Amino acid sequence: MSGGDIAGLVAAGVFAVLVAILAVPVLKLGKVFDEMRTTIKALSDGTTPLIDEVTATVSTTNAQLAKVDGIATNVSDATANISALSSLFAATLGQPLIKVAAFSYGVRSAFAGRRSTRTRPSRGR
Template sequence: MSGGDIAGLIAAGVFAILVALIAIPLVKLGRVFDETTAAIHELSDGITPMLTETTDAIRGANQQLARVDTITSNVADATGNVSALVALFAATVGGPLIKLAGFSAGVRAAFRAGRPRPRRNRG
């Protein structure tokens, strides 16, 4: 065997060791990819029912909001009706009450003006 043959054998051995050292992390990386794929499948299987439940909950919330909107509009109508009723009552009863109050104030003033006031002695 010549020196070139020995150098070739050494180079081939070093190359084989290098390939073996690189193969170990590649195998581990392949396992990581397999585990990642399995985890993604498990997550997608678990997320589907949750998304279905979330969709049902949102649908129910939207129905309740529609009911609340109806109730709110009815309350707004009732408030408007009460406001109109109060205005009507104030216009109907308020006018005569104001006239009655003015009349009674006038009568009181007339009675006070009609009788003399007693004078106080200072002293």
Template sequence: MSAGQIAALIAAGAFVLLVVFLAIALIKLGRTLDEATIAIRKAHENADPLLHGANDTITHVNTQLERVDGITANAQAVSGNVSALSSVFTATLGGPLVKTAALSYGLSKAVRARRGAKNGNGIEGKHSRRKRRSGKR
């Protein structure tokens, strides 16, 4: 055997080893792709019930939100009615009640001031006709 034949034999052996390593890598890659395909199929099969459940849940939530919208609208109407009622109450009874309260307060102060002046205990009302002593308020 000559040196060229030995080199060709070594090159052929290296090529066979390269083909064997590539074949092993391709077989492993094929198995990996098969496992990925199986995982995708299982995910697809399990996703369908999940999507149906999510759809049912969203439908239920929408129903509840419609109820909440109705309750909110009713509460808004009630608050508007209460506001209108308080405005009517203030307009019709508020003014006379304030005037009556002011009158009764003024009368009670006047009666107390007059009683104090009659008893002579020196208690004078704020609006009494006696002159104030200097330095005191």
């Protein structure tokens, strides 16, 4: 064996040790990737039912909002009808009632004025 052969054997041994030393981190990195894959699969399996529930909740909420929109429309129509009815009442019965009230107040005031002049004693007659 010559010196070149020995140097080749030493270099091969050093290379084998270097490969063994580098294999440990690569194996650990492979285990990390396996754990990451398992975790991502678990998250995916847990997220899918959650997304389905959220979709069902949003659909139910949209249906309820459609019902509330219908109720709000009906309330708006009822408010408009009540407003029109009160305007009609004020126009047809309000004005005559105000006139009757004013007339009755005038008559009462006139009678009250006549009574007060009868009950007062005259001043010099």
